[in-house]
Amino acid sequence: MGGRRPVTTVDARGLRCPAPVIRLARAAADAPPGTELTVLATDPAAVHDVPAWARMRGHEMVGATEQDGVHALTVRTHA
Known part of the structure; x- marks a missing residue:
């Protein structure tokens, strides 16, 4: 199916x-541009850390x- 983005789960x-x-x-x-990476995290700090990392690296929180x-948390x- 055209238009599907690669999706990767990062279990943290x-x-x-x-x-x-x-x-x-x-x-x-290791991911090609357009890949959606979903981080699974139980650490409450990840709610702040992942979006901050995405901004600093030029990625998009989705x-x-x-x-x-x-x-x-999906980037x-x-x-």
């Missing part, structure tokens, strides 16, 4: 700052949800 549940962002950065380094203490990579 149970990890504390800065580990979720480090895992996200590693996944983004979603954030929380369910049962697990935050799902779309840019070139």
Whole structure:
């Protein structure tokens, strides 16, 4: 199906700052532009750290949800 973006899940549940962002950065380094990376994190700091990292790196935050203490933060990579 045309137009579908690659999606990658970065599981950082149970990890504390800065580990979720480090895992996200590693996944983004290998991802083609337009990939959506969803970080799953239980550390409340990730809600602030992931968007800040995305802004600093020129990526786009495209979603954030929380369910049962697990935050799902989605970033779309840019070139």
